[in-house]
Amino acid sequence: MRPQALDWSVENCTIARAMAILGERWTVVVLRDIFAGIRRFDDMRQRSGIPRQVLANRLAMLVDNGVLRRVPYREPGARPRHEYRLTEKGFDLYPVLAAVAEWGNRHLADPEGPPVSIVHRDCGAEVRPVLRCAAGHDALEPREVATAPGPGARRR
Amino acid sequence: MRPQALDWSVENCTIARAMAILGERWTVVVLRDIFAGIRRFDDMRQRSGIPRQVLANRLAMLVDNGVLRRVPYREPGARPRHEYRLTEKGFDLYPVLAAVAEWGNRHLADPEGPPVSIVHRDCGAEVRPVLRCAAGHDALEPREVATAPGPGARRR
DNA sequence: TTGCTGGGTCTGTCAACGAGACTTAGGCTC
DNA sequence: GAGCCTAAGTCTCGTTGACAGACCCAGCAA
Incomplete structure (x- = not known):
């Protein structure tokens, strides 16, 4: 018996599309930290041990895909920086x-x-x-x- | 304010462990097909377009991790082969x-x-x-x- | 004996990962 | 105003993984 599923194309499969974002080794770990309230580059890096380069790439990719947004902030007596927060798409x-x-x-x-x-x-x-x-x-x-x-x- | 989450170690984080399995580019796509009732190598390959090598690696990895098991079967008039099925861990x-x-x-x-x-x-x-x-x-x-x-x- | 089919392996190229050093801008200290 | 500190990166380079394409192998069927 041939599985029915074979009759349907998967070219527009939303699982595959989602996994193109979530399926990179560290994406979900980054999200774990952000959902836990960690928003800054160095905090994430320290905590999760992701290589700097990879973390920078992952964050940029998540911003590009509308999952995170960069928000400027300024601690008193420090220069302006930015942190990463979830968008609605990210909260979902x-x-x-x-x-x-x-x-x-x-x-x-x-x-x-x-x-x-x-x-x-x-x-x-x-x-x-x-x-x-x-x-x-x-x-x-x-x-x-x-x-x-x-x-x-x-x-x- | 320092995020509380930073006080807790993540060395035994189960999300990171789960993502070491699920976080490879095609793992979840393979599981999608298997949950859809597709159990055989070539059916998966045709349907999802994963390169053979990668599919073979993914399946072997999932079997190693106890998510899938190989089950021998024999179509009438064909030699014995095997297919992939979910374990309980896989169903979860x-x-x-x-x-x-x-x-x-x-x-x-x-x-x-x-x-x-x-x-x-x-x-x-x-x-x-x-x-x-x-x-x-x-x-x-x-x-x-x-x-x-x-x-x-x-x-x- | 030639070919087909399912389920793979072998090889080579190119992108992604990971470790470590270097960079940059502003504020602080002296 | 020289030098230092810090957050948030970039640069470099060697290693691993993805992918394409060719090849292999066992049994059945013509």
Whole structure:
């Protein structure tokens, strides 16, 4: 039995496009730091150990793609500099980060447990991503969902 | 104000570990095809246009990391071959895929719309990942959640 | 025995990564 | 006003990974 998926073209696949941005080795680590409130070049570099050149490239690429924006700031008694902040498009990446963190925590943590967890600010309880359909059905398992051609689908 | 996040070490960061696997250019595209039911080398290659060598490397890496397993099969009148299937660890990646697809669909699709959408098998409604805390609060926005040190956290 | 098919390997080129040194602009100290 | 410090980079160069294209190999079928 031939997989149906083969009938559909993937030339305009949005997963491939997303991964052209997110799929570079350090992109998501940079985003992790930015979501954690780290906005400055040297703080990121120190914390994550990314080579300077690569960090500069990654930040520039993320700015080009509208995920980050550069914001000028000035500490008292210092010259003007700039820092990196998320755009709306960048904020929308949070579920991706959360899903990656959840998977990593479950399958790749050291025996003593994961180093960070995501919690609800109000109640302190742990947060995780769940799948929910528009009709309100909840906590779907991969086997309960299917991929369907969308409006931009092209038959081969 | 110094970001608090700088006080915590990231040497055992599970996001970085996850991205060492997922952060190679084609890994997630391979997983997309496998979740879509494509299990054989040549089908994947044809569909996604990944260079053979890279596809072979990616598959071997995913098998090494316990995300995929090789399963022998035999079509009638053909010699035995093998195909690639998800392990449990692999199935657990579904929320990551779903989150990436959702983001790509929202921000990177062509004007006519995204090529695929994920739907609930039972009711056909569109599925998307939402954040939910263990206390049952739902559909959290990035600003409503925080990262907290987990059991494996190490102070600098 | 020639060819086809699935599932690869071999080779060579070119871009990306990573380490380390160097640069630049403004403010501070003396 | 000479020299130093700091944040945020650039430059250089050797190593790794991506990609294209050719080649290989086992079994089946004509």
